[in-house]
Amino acid sequence: MAIIELEGVSYIYGAKTPYEMTALDNIDLKIEKGAITGLIGHTGSGKSTLVQMLNGLIRPTSGRVLLDGKDIWAEPKKIRDIRFKVGLVMQYPEYQLFDETVRADIAFGLKNMKMPEEEIAERVERAAEFSNLDLSLLDKSPFDLSGGQRRRAAIAGVIAMSPQVLVLDEPAAGLDPRGRREILDGVKRFSRESGTTVIIVSHSMEDMAQYCDNAAVLSRGKLFMYGSCSDVFGRAPMLCSVGLDIPHVTRINQKLIELGLPLPEDVYTVDYAADKIAKLLGLGGEVK
Amino acid sequence: MKDITLGQYYPGNSVLHKADPRAKLVVTILYIVAIFLAKSIYSYGAVVLSAILLLVISRVSVSVVLKGIKPLIYVIVITGIMNILFTTGKTPLFQWWIIKVYPEGLRAAGLMVIRIIVLIMGSSLLLTYTTTPIALTDGIEQLLAPLKKIKLPVHDFAMMMTIALRFIPTLLEETDKIMNAQKARGGDFSSGSLIQRAKALVPVLVPLFVSAFRRADELAVAMECRCYRGGDGRTRMTKLKFAARDWFLVIFTVLFCALLVTLNIYFGPAQVVVEAVV
Ligand SMILES: Nc1ncnc2c1ncn2[C@@H]1O[C@H](COP(=O)(O)OP(=O)(O)OP(=O)(O)O)[C@@H](O)[C@H]1O
Numbered sequence A: 001m002a003i004i005e006l007e008g009v010s011y012i013y014g015a016k017t018p019y020e021m022t023a024l025d026n027i028d029l030k031i032e033k034g035a036i037t038g039l040i041g042h043t044g045s046g047k048s049t050l051v052q053m054l055n056g057l058i059r060p061t062s063g064r065v066l067l068d069g070k071d072i073w074a075e076p077k078k079i080r081d082i083r084f085k086v087g088l089v090m091q092y093p094e095y096q097l098f099d100e101t102v103r104a105d106i107a108f109g110l111k112n113m114k115m116p117e118e119e120i121a122e123r124v125e126r127a128a129e130f131s132n133l134d135l136s137l138l139d140k141s142p143f144d145l146s147g148g149q150r151r152r153a154a155i156a157g158v159i160a161m162s163p164q165v166l167v168l169d170e171p172a173a174g175l176d177p178r179g180r181r182e183i184l185d186g187v188k189r190f191s192r193e194s195g196t197t198v199i200i201v202s203h204s205m206e207d208m209a210q211y212c213d214n215a216a217v218l219s220r221g222k223l224f225m226y227g228s229c230s231d232v233f234g235r236a237p238m239l240c241s242v243g244l245d246i247p248h249v250t251r252i253n254q255k256l257i258e259l260g261l262p263l264p265e266d267v268y269t270v271d272y273a274a275d276k277i278a279k280l281l282g283l284g285g286e287v288k
Numbered sequence B: 001m002k003d004i005t006l007g008q009y010y011p012g013n014s015v016l017h018k019a020d021p022r023a024k025l026v027v028t029i030l031y032i033v034a035i036f037l038a039k040s041i042y043s044y045g046a047v048v049l050s051a052i053l054l055l056v057i058s059r060v061s062v063s064v065v066l067k068g069i070k071p072l073i074y075v076i077v078i079t080g081i082m083n084i085l086f087t088t089g090k091t092p093l094f095q096w097w098i099i100k101v102y103p104e105g106l107r108a109a110g111l112m113v114i115r116i117i118v119l120i121m122g123s124s125l126l127l128t129y130t131t132t133p134i135a136l137t138d139g140i141e142q143l144l145a146p147l148k149k150i151k152l153p154v155h156d157f158a159m160m161m162t163i164a165l166r167f168i169p170t171l172l173e174e175t176d177k178i179m180n181a182q183k184a185r186g187g188d189f190s191s192g193s194l195i196q197r198a199k200a201l202v203p204v205l206v207p208l209f210v211s212a213f214r215r216a217d218e219l220a221v222a223m224e225c226r227c228y229r230g231g232d233g234r235t236r237m238t239k240l241k242f243a244a245r246d247w248f249l250v251i252f253t254v255l256f257c258a259l260l261v262t263l264n265i266y267f268g269p270a271q272v273v274v275e276a277v278v
């Protein structure tokens, strides 16, 4: 079932000025409920523009955005309610922290929701756990944290609101591999435990292949491909044609196929590849 | 946020866009003087024609110019009304309560309104629409270079201005981003009492200031790393060149001023001519 639907959505920056720029061009997209969807695309392909439309930060120049089958712009005055239902973590969210303590900052959204104090306290700690933020940091000033820790605090600030849909714009960009894994693991755990629909923007194919159920590929403002991860990564040459990197393991798999080995096309995780190759070598399930 | 266009440069490729900023600065000053020189109805005609000519050669669209005049519409209207009400003449055109309107008043108002509109059009077409802010500060720096002789830190002021101008769009963009981030968490900037709204801005202003200071710090370090140490002995990447067309622009404007003075002398001040017509 689709929770979010885009119908013929276009967006033009600076319409009717000399700086006019079509960022999104007639996008149709259905986001499956409860799944983790990856949004992939080259730099400037319109990913950030698209996700800012999902919670009504920007209004499509044309087309409609539906949440649960209802146009989010049906009542523009109530757009704030949509923002509580669709939680968005913007790109580089570490620069949005402002309050005296990390705890107060994470609670900002909850206070805006007019939630009782006791519930706020509980939710803040739970959110901090999901984003792998050390609880001892909660009473520090956000400006005393490292970049990666601030990123987690910002993500926790949105997770705390328990939105129906959690959208993260490049949550792992610029972090070390362990930092990336901790953040993405936390998000995945949150999604699975609470049943929240998650949309992750990234240009790391490795991460997408590992964490997402579905993948949508944007190229120059158009929806280029959309399907389950195996569909999308199974068509490696097409991805390469729009300047995207495919996971390393997929590339190795492609080479092996070119060399004449009878392997499937849709290899995109290391485990799956190891399994297939092991079978080919007649080793059964021994390789791990 | 994005509607605030500071240094409303309108990209283009016209003669005015290509002209040297120093020439444009000099010409703008001359042009403003010229507008105030206009006294006779003919010189007003010449001034209006010159503004239209500027519009045509700059190829800036009319709607953009109108948009530039719009914020000043109240000033224009109030100036017009003041002129109508407070100019006295011989015989009132009509009278109501203490208000007396003289034909001279209507005339003065009309001319004043034309003057203000032409002033805005002229200076914006000659400078702000056709010159990037950076080119403008460059031009100012070089025009003021002689003041270095009396130990005024012209270069440092120009550098400060360049940096400030350079970072205005960046900070606007940043404000936009931070506001969006807080809106995404339910921040509300458009409803509530004045005090509530001011309070709602704290989550925007704090990160904005922090990042402005961080940027200033980083920029200072980056400049120091590249051995920046003020104006002495610095060469420029793009050297301003005073070309033939710049001389033409200046000379043309000087001649234009001369023409206006001549028209004034021959046809006298506006009042006389208009009265003759009436
Ligand atoms: N505020 C803006 N004003 C004008 N143009 C913009 C603005 N924001 C984005 N654009 C343009 O819209 C296009 C899409 O931008 P967007 O930020 O959505 O890309 P992206 O896919 O998120 O890229 P990245 O991976 O670098 O974050 C780009 O070409 C960009 O230049």
Ligand SMILES: [Mg+2]
Binding pocket: A047, A048, A049, A091, A169
């Ligand atoms: Mg982006």
